[in-house]
Amino acid sequence: YPLLKKMRRPWRIPKQRAKLPPGSMGWPFVGETLQLYTQDPNVFFVTRQKRYGEVFKSHILGCPCVMLASTEGARFVLVTHAQLFKPTYPKSKEKMIGPSALFFHQGNYHNLIRKLVQSSLSPDTIRKLIPSIESVAISALESWSSGHIINTFHEMKKFSFDVGILSIFGHLNSNFRQMLNNNYHIVDKGYNSFPTKIPGTAYHKAVSARKRLNQILSEIICERKEKGLLEKDFLGNLLNFKNEKGEILTEDQIADNIIGVLFAAQDTTASVLTWILKYLHDDQKLLEAVKAEQMAIYEANGRGEKPLTWAQTRNMPLTYRVILESLRMASIISFTFREAIVDVEYHGYLIPKGWKVLPLFRNIHHNPEFFPNPRIFDPSRFEVAPKPNTFMPFGNGVHACAGNEIAKLEMLVLIHHQVTRFRWEVVGSQNGIQYGPFPVPHQGLPARFWKEPVNLE
Numbered sequence: 497y498p499l500l501k502k503m504r505r506p507w508r509i510p511k512q513r514a515k516l517p518p519g520s521m522g523w524p525f526v527g528e529t530l531q532l533y534t535q536d537p538n539v540f541f542v543t544r545q546k547r548y549g550e551v552f553k554s555h556i557l558g559c560p561c562v563m564l565a566s567t568e569g570a571r572f573v574l575v576t577h578a579q580l581f582k583p584t585y586p587k588s589k590e591k592m593i594g595p596s597a598l599f600f601h602q603g604n605y606h607n608l609i610r611k612l613v614q615s616s617l618s619p620d621t622i623r624k625l626i627p628s629i630e631s632v633a634i635s636a637l638e639s640w641s642s643g644h645i646i647n648t649f650h651e652m653k654k655f656s657f658d659v660g661i662l663s664i665f666g667h668l669n670s671n672f673r674q675m676l677n678n679n680y681h682i683v684d685k686g687y688n689s690f691p692t693k694i695p696g697t698a699y700h701k702a703v704s705a706r707k708r709l710n711q712i713l714s715e716i717i718c719e720r721k722e723k724g725l726l727e728k729d730f731l732g733n734l735l736n737f738k739n740e741k742g743e744i745l746t747e748d749q750i751a752d753n754i755i756g757v758l759f760a761a762q763d764t765t766a767s768v769l770t771w772i773l774k775y776l777h778d779d780q781k782l783l784e785a786v787k788a789e790q791m792a793i794y795e796a797n798g799r800g801e802k803p804l805t806w807a808q809t810r811n812m813p814l815t816y817r818v819i820l821e822s823l824r825m826a827s828i829i830s831f832t833f834r835e836a837i838v839d840v841e842y843h844g845y846l847i848p849k850g851w852k853v854l855p856l857f858r859n860i861h862h863n864p865e866f867f868p869n870p871r872i873f874d875p876s877r878f879e880v881a882p883k884p885n886t887f888m889p890f891g892n893g894v895h896a897c898a899g900n901e902i903a904k905l906e907m908l909v910l911i912h913h914q915v916t917r918f919r920w921e922v923v924g925s926q927n928g929i930q931y932g933p934f935p936v937p938h939q940g941l942p943a944r945f946w947k948e949p950v951n952l953e
């Protein structure tokens with residue numbers, strides 16, 4: 497029987513035989529947290545990978561963990577043995593977003609919500625949003641081009657927030673939009689601050705703003721129910737859901753998932769867009785080529801008279817490769833966290849129950865074996881599809897990004913309008929990275945935008 501059990505569960509080994517992976521657990525209590533947060537995190541991961549190999553242990557943020565820098569390791573945790581690992585976030589962050597948000601869950605509840613998100617963000621649904629995304633993009637670009645210096649990342653956050661609102665509510669009246677925006681902004685500011693109940697602190701203000709968001713969402717839901725609207729957007733899908741027993745979702749479940757999607761959508765897309773602007777600015781020849789690709793579409797659309805079509809957004813090969821290479825190069829989600837729910841064996845090493853497991857996407861995206869000269873920005877490398885499981889900017893497996901199509905769509909739309917009708921220059925120091933917590937260019941990439949003079953020929 498024990499042999500049978502072992503055969504059925506090849507990932508389990510008797511504890512006495514297992515050994516932990518190599519690596520350092522750092523100082524008592526703090527582990528290696530200081531080393532991780534006082535230096536470029538990429539240096540932290542890469543030096544350890546060089547020293548210990550592709551599987552190593554560490555101790556960060558109060559937790560023992562195993563880091564996996566190989567494609568096989570990431571696949572093991574996220575895909576083939578995903579049932580042995582659960583998502584894990586600090587309690588304070590879970591509370592801030594809302595404990596019923598899908599990414600904290602595993603199993604039936606996660607599947608159910610994920611299906612609702614996926615159908616709201618499917619290509620068939622988001623293609624209808626193109627004109628609205630275009631108008632959000634154009635008004636953002638117009639507002640940046642008054643000659644003053646903008647913080648590109650902050651402005652991109654407003655853009656990705658507005659697109660997030662579109663994908664959740666379709667058209668939302670401006671009063672509600674403004675209220676959501678103001679309170680979400682306070683939540684966002686407190687999200688990464690020290691969790692405390694002391695009034696006046698960023699965290700405490702964020703908790704209060706999060707409660708107000710629930711009230712606002714409740715009013716929006718009420719209004720929708722009164723009007724009897726049966727929309728197909730994410731809110732509509734959440735409201736219309738009924739299982740075979742006739743049960744519906746609670747208002748908290750609805751609110752937590754709406755805030756969860758906004759949260760997943762905003763900083764991620766905004767940081768990638770900021771990087772794209774930097775990479776294009778740093779390579780004027782590439783920028784000209786992207787511009788030529790987009791101008792052809794612009795002209796075909798009567799110089800922007802007609803809206804972009806879905807087919808056009810699917811046929812921007814160079815721009816698309818720039819997006820893929822930016823996702824690889826910046827690897828804004830450098831890694832993700834899971835927690836082992838049982839003792840697991842991987843490659844002869846023990847991953848003890850309760851330990852965190854970190855697939856290191858960035859190390860994989862910067863491995864010269866898969867991406868030669870990984871520090872060089874070269875979109876042409878994507879003329880050939882990357883080897884399977886080597887490119888995971890949107891994660892992998894059951895928790896992989898549910899918004900990757902809309903993220904790519906909004907980036908293509910913004911770039912289209914930006915390069916055809918606007919110019920920009922980066923102001924001040926152009927190098928350096930800031931972590932907040934995603935990597936963004938130094939000071940959010942201060943830049944000046946202006947409108948391209950109209951050519952009347």
Ligand code: HEM
Nearest residue numbers: 599760761764765768829832889890891895897898899903
């Ligand atoms: C370029 C922008 C984006 C990047 C790089 C990105 C990346 C990711 C990654 C790596 C994950 C998986 C995390 C993990 O496994 O722990 C994820 C999950 C998720 N993303 Fe995105 N994302 C982006 C934009 C968006 C947008 C625009 C939306 C929604 C409108 C979105 C919605 C989600 C959701 C709902 C999940 C959780 C899925 C689940 O747990 O089942 N993301 N994203």
